[in-house]
Amino acid sequence: MTDPLVRVEDLQKYYFEQDSLVDRLLGKEPESVQAVDGVSFDVREGETLGLVGESGCGKSTTGETLLRLREPTDGAVYFDGENVFESADLDEFRKRAQVVFQDPFSSLDPRMTAGQIIREPLDVHGIGTKAERRERVEELLERVGLSAGQVDRYPHEFSGGQRQRVGIARALALEPDFIVCDEPVSALDVSVQAQILNLLEDLQEEFGLTYLFIAHDLSVVRHISDRVAVMYLGEVVEIGPADEIFENPGHPYTEALLESVPRADTSEQGREVDPLAGDVPSPRSPPSGCRFHTRCPYAREACKRESPGDYDVAGRADHQAACFRRVEDHDYWDSPPLGEDEQVAEGTADD
Ligand SMILES: Nc1ncnc2c1ncn2[C@@H]1O[C@H](COP(=O)(O)OP(=O)(O)O)[C@@H](O)[C@H]1O
Ligand SMILES: [Mg+2]
Known part of the structure; x- marks a missing residue:
C-alpha cells in the first residue's frame, strides 16, 4: 500500500x-x-x-x-x-x-x-x-x-x-x-x-x-x-x-451516537431514553481510565482504572475500537460493574 x-x-x-x-x-x-x-x-x-x-x-x-x-x-x-x-x-x-x-x-x-x-x-x-x-x-x-x-x-x-x-x-x-x-x-x-x-x-x-x-x-x-x-x-x-x-460499531460511544441520530418518525413516544444521557465531562479534568466510563452502560471497575488500547473489531485489522469489550480474555470481564454514582460523579463541562 x-x-x-x-x-x-x-x-x-x-x-x-x-x-x-x-x-x-x-x-x-x-x-x-x-x-x-x-x-x-x-x-x-x-x-x-x-x-x-x-x-x-x-x-x-x-x-x-x-x-x-x-x-x-x-x-x-x-x-x-x-x-x-x-x-x-x-x-x-x-x-x-x-x-x-x-x-x-x-x-x-x-x-x-x-x-x-x-x-x-x-x-x-x-x-x-x-x-x-x-x-x-x-x-x-x-x-x-x-x-x-x-x-x-x-x-x-x-x-x-x-x-x-x-x-x-x-x-x-x-x-x-x-x-x-x-x-x-x-x-x-x-x-x-x-x-x-x-x-x-x-x-x-x-x-x-x-x-x-x-x-x-x-x-x-x-x-x-x-x-x-x-x-x-x-x-x-x-x-x-x-x-x-x-x-458493526465496536465502541459503546459509537453505538450511542448511532442510536441518538434523530429519526424521521418521532411522532410516537419520542425518544424515551436518550442513549447519550448525562453531561459530557470537562476536558479540563477528563475521567480516569476510559474517558467514556462515566456515561457507558457497560462500564466496569477496569474501565475506571485503565485506559484501553486500540483493539481490532471482529478480527479486522482495518477497524479498531478502544474498548475492553473487544478483548475476549481481558480483566474487564472479571471486574465488577460500576455503581451508578460513579458514572455521574465525575466533573462535568463547565463551559
Ligand atoms: N481557543 C480556545 N481556547 C480555550 N479552549 C478552547 C479553544 N478552542 C476550543 N476550546 C475548547 O477545546 C475543546 C474542543 O473544542 P473544539 O475543537 O472546538 O471541539 P469541536 O470542534 O469538536 O466542537 C472544547 O472544550 C472547547 O471549549
Ligand atoms: Mg468544531
Missing part, C-alpha cells in the same frame, strides 16, 4: 488558560483544556475520512492543528511524508492543504467581494498575472455553481449555500490536494446541505482531492466518507470503514 497523504501521530493540543498572578504566587499550575489528547490516524490519498463526535470533543482543534493553523502541544503530522510541525517553509504545505469552515458568514470577510475573497490566496502566493487571476476567479465561481457575474457581490448578498460555495471556491484557488471540511453543511438549511455535499463529491472526483470531513451529524458523514473516525473527549475511540462503523 502507498503511504497515506496525511499521517497524524499522537497529536496533542492543550489550551492553557491565563494564569493569574495570585495563582502563580500560590504555585498553582495553569489550568489546561485537553482539547486533543493523543490522536492518531491516516488519511489516504483520494479518500474521505469522516471525523465525528459531539460538540466540544476536539474535532475542529484536530483539523486546525493538523493544518498548523494552531500550534500543537505535542505529536507529529506528516503531509506527503514531510513533518509539518518541523518544517521551516510552510509555503508549499499552505498551497496544498486547505480548509472550508462551518459558517461561511463569519469565515468570509464581509468587506471583501466574492472575487476578492477567492483571489486572495492567489495574491498571497503571487500566482499569475492580474488578468490570469481574474480569469481563474471567474472559472472557480462557475465551477462551484455560481456565475462570473457575481464576482463583485459581497457575502451578505448571497444565500447561505452560495456563501459556502464562495468558501469552497477560495479553498480550491491554489489547486490543493487536501481539504479539511469542518462541518461545511452544519449551518445550512437541510434542503441546501445535499447540494453542497454533492458539489464536494464532484470536486473530489474531478480534482482527485483528499478530504478530512468533520461533522457532528453521523448521517452526513455516512453519505460522504470512505472511513470514519469517532472522537470522544479529545481521543479517537473508534476508526474503520464507514459501512463497518455503521453496521
Whole structure:
C-alpha cells in the first residue's frame, strides 16, 4: 500500500488558560483544556475520512492543528511524508492543504467581494498575472455553481449555500490536494446541505482531492466518507470503514451516537431514553481510565482504572475500537460493574 497523504501521530493540543498572578504566587499550575489528547490516524490519498463526535470533543482543534493553523502541544503530522510541525517553509504545505469552515458568514470577510475573497490566496502566493487571476476567479465561481457575474457581490448578498460555495471556491484557488471540511453543511438549511455535499463529491472526483470531513451529524458523514473516525473527549475511540462503523460499531460511544441520530418518525413516544444521557465531562479534568466510563452502560471497575488500547473489531485489522469489550480474555470481564454514582460523579463541562 502507498503511504497515506496525511499521517497524524499522537497529536496533542492543550489550551492553557491565563494564569493569574495570585495563582502563580500560590504555585498553582495553569489550568489546561485537553482539547486533543493523543490522536492518531491516516488519511489516504483520494479518500474521505469522516471525523465525528459531539460538540466540544476536539474535532475542529484536530483539523486546525493538523493544518498548523494552531500550534500543537505535542505529536507529529506528516503531509506527503514531510513533518509539518518541523518544517521551516510552510509555503508549499499552505498551497496544498486547505480548509472550508462551518459558517461561511463569519469565515468570509464581509468587506471583501466574492472575487476578492477567492483571489486572495492567489495574491498571497503571487500566482499569475492580474488578468490570469481574474480569469481563474471567474472559472472557480462557475465551477462551484455560481456565475462570473457575481464576482463583485459581497457575502451578505448571497444565500447561505452560495456563501459556502464562495468558501469552497477560495479553498480550491491554489489547486490543493487536501481539504479539511469542518462541518461545511452544519449551518445550512437541510434542503441546501445535499447540494453542497454533492458539489464536494464532484470536486473530489474531478480534482482527485483528499478530504478530512468533520461533522457532528453521523448521517452526513455516512453519505460522504470512505472511513470514519469517532472522537470522544479529545481521543479517537473508534476508526474503520464507514459501512463497518455503521453496521458493526465496536465502541459503546459509537453505538450511542448511532442510536441518538434523530429519526424521521418521532411522532410516537419520542425518544424515551436518550442513549447519550448525562453531561459530557470537562476536558479540563477528563475521567480516569476510559474517558467514556462515566456515561457507558457497560462500564466496569477496569474501565475506571485503565485506559484501553486500540483493539481490532471482529478480527479486522482495518477497524479498531478502544474498548475492553473487544478483548475476549481481558480483566474487564472479571471486574465488577460500576455503581451508578460513579458514572455521574465525575466533573462535568463547565463551559
Ligand atoms: N481557543 C480556545 N481556547 C480555550 N479552549 C478552547 C479553544 N478552542 C476550543 N476550546 C475548547 O477545546 C475543546 C474542543 O473544542 P473544539 O475543537 O472546538 O471541539 P469541536 O470542534 O469538536 O466542537 C472544547 O472544550 C472547547 O471549549
Ligand atoms: Mg468544531
